[in-house]
Amino acid sequence: MDKFLEKIVGFTQKRYMKVLMDGFMSIAAVSIAGSLFNLIKSIPIGAWQTFLATSGLGTLLSIPVSITSDLMAIYVVFAMAYCLAKSFNRDGFAAGIIAFGSFMILTPLTASSTAVDPATGERLVTTVQNAISLSAVGSQGIFLAIIVGLLSARLYVFFLDRGWKIKMPDSVPSNVASMFENMLPGGATFIVFLAIRYGMSLTSFGTAQALIYGILQAPLMKVGGGFGGLLIYMVMIKIFWLFGIHGGMLVNSAMYPIMAAATAANQSAFAAGLPAPYPEWAYGSAVCAGIGLLALNLLMFIAKSKQFKALAKIALPTSLFNITEPMMFGTPMIMNVILGIPFILSPVISVLLTRLVMTIGLVAWPTGASSNMFIPSPIGMALLNAHWTGFVWGLVLIVINMALYYPFFLVADKRALAQEKESEAAE
Structure with missing residues (x-):
């Protein structure tokens, strides 16, 4: 297994894989800049939309979108x-x-x-x-x-x-x-x-x-730009993280071409007033970027072990903005058999439920605009679908993920507490 993982890590460091990742990262600012204008155009206020149409400002704001996507x-x-x-x-x-x-x-x-x-x-x-x-x-x-x-x-x-x-x-x-x-x-x-x-x-x-x-x-x-491709993408990131490999960097290096093509197509469709052709890739990052670990972080405030109580306070400011490394290494999630189960299931359940509520009309579909992954997930969801239901659904997903993690967290917290008592007795 160790040799297999070493080969995977070595593959990501190969010249051309690294160039692919660095190349797409270098133009991320252009894509995000175009998305900002998308988001401004999609503010769901009737008076604002009327003003955009009658003043010509809407056409002007479409120019940055066109020169990016x-x-x-x-x-x-x-x-x-x-x-x-x-x-x-x-x-x-x-x-x-x-x-x-x-x-x-x-x-x-x-x-x-x-x-x-x-x-x-x-x-x-x-x-x-x-x-x-x-x-x-x-x-x-x-x-x-x-x-x-x-x-x-x-x-x-x-x-x-x-x-x-x-x-x-x-x-x-x-x-x-x-x-x-x-x-x-x-x-x-x-x-x-x-x-x-x-x-x-x-x-x-x-x-x-x-x-x-x-x-x-x-x-x-x-194959990769659809719903199944998004699920595979999310799950593989989590699996690699469990083995101590930065899953985001590894999987992104292989998936960046598909992600970039999907994002550009969504933005072009939004600018033209058409439905997003790849809606999954519009809401995927907001749904799964850090909701699971944020839910676990919130559960740690009721922990009995000193380790998790301390980590809850330290990691919360970063978890709110989908920066997961403090939780990943502080818990730790790497090689964690107990918490690894909800860690992998979290993106699958979140994406499936999001697809369901959007299909039946409870939550508005994404417009095609994209947002920065470091925006808190409920706010990011609201920006992506330009509707209040996005914000509410982001909050609901946090609660659902807390329920998913809860039984596994109780076991992990109990073990951490037992280890702390053993250490105190030994001292």
Whole structure:
């Protein structure tokens, strides 16, 4: 078992897995910034919504959403190339610019617009030349952006390692010398992607975007982007934590592409006034980020053991904001057979019940906006569905999780108390 866990931890530290995680973390601020405007637009006050519609402010607030979710693939391709080049101690910014150019070489310069004939009601599709479809650079282009970012940066490093650069005299300023050094690697990388674009044009897919989305992203999103994918994601995080592995970092490194694509698609749908295509990933973080351990933290205030009483006071300020490390290591949860059972069941029950109450209409569905995971869960739920029922349901979930943990907590507290008495007797 130890060797197996060591291999898993080693896998997360592999260069490309680490680049994936670092790359998505580096653009998290962009996604969150766009979500803030989503949240402002979704405040469920009738007068506010009327003001947004009549004043034009609603259209203005949609712009930050569009330049984040609708252009997410552009941020991703730059971030992936930047992080990979930096891991080889190369110029990350130059690699990012070359990756962006490579991605645009693969991007079709045609877009389609749809209009309805007022006389016949027929849908008319018009192809616009020298235009870029937002779907190609938005959520549907994220998987291709990952591939292009990594491949172009690796080619950039490869060409530099082979000495494909114009060496300038030492007297030339470094910024000028860097420009000439990157010309040959950048040009060679562009040639590679031009060849890929031409090859794609000979296939039935026509473009690299259509190929990657059709054979990779769409199938993965159907499997991992749905309700079952969220459950597996939540459970695996908890299982790894029980073995002393930071489950969030490990599972996120593998799931970030799906999470990013789902979040971007939800935000784009929200900006367009459409239902969230991946609602599970909208409420998943708010429901399960730290509700279970917050419930356990609250139970510790009635503990008889000194250990849990002290931990209850110390950990509560962080538990309220879904920062779980004090509870994880203070309890401890690692290799904890008793509390490990509700620890794993908590996200499953929370997600299933949330899906149920939303399906039957007791709680409003999420709008597609996203919020910071460090916002207290009841508030986060209210922001995500722009409705008071989200806040109430967040409180109800805390109570449900307290009931789930309660019998297991009594056993753990009894054992902790017995150990404390044994230590006192020995002293």
